[in-house]
Amino acid sequence: MTAPLRIGTRGSPLALWQAHFVAGQLRAIAPHRSVDLVEIETAGDQVRDAALNQIGGEGVFTKAIQQALLDDRVDVAVHSLKDLPTLAVAGLILGAVPPRGPSGDVLVSRRHCSFAGLPDGARVATGSLRRQAQILNHRPDLRLMPIRGNVETRLRKLDAEKLDGLVLAQAGLERLGLTREITEVLDQSWMLPAVGQGALGLECRADDTATRDLLARIDHDATHLAVLAERALLRGLGGGCHVPIGARTSVMDAKLTLRGVVLSPDGSQRLERQITGPLASAETLGQELAMELWGLGARELLQAP
Numbered sequence: 001m002t003a004p005l006r007i008g009t010r011g012s013p014l015a016l017w018q019a020h021f022v023a024g025q026l027r028a029i030a031p032h033r034s035v036d037l038v039e040i041e042t043a044g045d046q047v048r049d050a051a052l053n054q055i056g057g058e059g060v061f062t063k064a065i066q067q068a069l070l071d072d073r074v075d076v077a078v079h080s081l082k083d084l085p086t087l088a089v090a091g092l093i094l095g096a097v098p099p100r101g102p103s104g105d106v107l108v109s110r111r112h113c114s115f116a117g118l119p120d121g122a123r124v125a126t127g128s129l130r131r132q133a134q135i136l137n138h139r140p141d142l143r144l145m146p147i148r149g150n151v152e153t154r155l156r157k158l159d160a161e162k163l164d165g166l167v168l169a170q171a172g173l174e175r176l177g178l179t180r181e182i183t184e185v186l187d188q189s190w191m192l193p194a195v196g197q198g199a200l201g202l203e204c205r206a207d208d209t210a211t212r213d214l215l216a217r218i219d220h221d222a223t224h225l226a227v228l229a230e231r232a233l234l235r236g237l238g239g240g241c242h243v244p245i246g247a248r249t250s251v252m253d254a255k256l257t258l259r260g261v262v263l264s265p266d267g268s269q270r271l272e273r274q275i276t277g278p279l280a281s282a283e284t285l286g287q288e289l290a291m292e293l294w295g296l297g298a299r300e301l302l303q304a305p
Contacts, residue, residue, distance in 0.1 A: 008074030011039040081196030086235040095215035097224040101171035103198035122164035133244035136267025192246025229282035236290025
């Protein structure tokens, strides 16, 4: 009998939605093989009352699942790609990136109908330094409040703490059937997404050829190349998952356009540039854009206190 295909996932509602989505795609192409979900608790799940950079920062939502892969306790790891560090783990590969969901950020508010309509001094919560820096760059009058927890927890805190607004990823709300909570999709002219936001990353062991072949069948080439460009940009800037760096890619007629932004944590300074080139040269484009931003002073912004 063929062994089940084991999918490693976090246990949050959003992570389970993503894992079930991937399981459905795999069952469709391999109906003869059962697919099981294996829930794994990560460092980010264990410590919920501290900032991510205080509990290890990069990889807090992925390392435990990657270790389960290396230990042959699971065959596929399903990650929110924005949480996956850009430095590869020896023995693992990014086997597939399915078609991307919405990549943007949204405002959720019970009191106001738009971001522009937030009054001076409004209290807006976000758990992301990238979002914080871009919000302060756009609206330095706002009061930014830290927040942790899954989507549902953050929505409860919005009401319990009587916040004026909450900024979250659009994809997460839509995947959980919470589109009705969205007050406004924020304009990406000033709020660039996180690297890989809205995309899923499926890892497997590099020597597991059977699983690699299966994942290749659900890979979306244009999305995969787009996120490789974004991740090359982040890697070239020396940044991790929790830094004030944003990126946005668009693909048209075998051409890829990548916009990148680097900000000081307080939002007072912003560097933004764009590059366009062949889709097949995605990673090279990301590296070149990183070098350009580096030369313009990105190092100083990223090292600002």
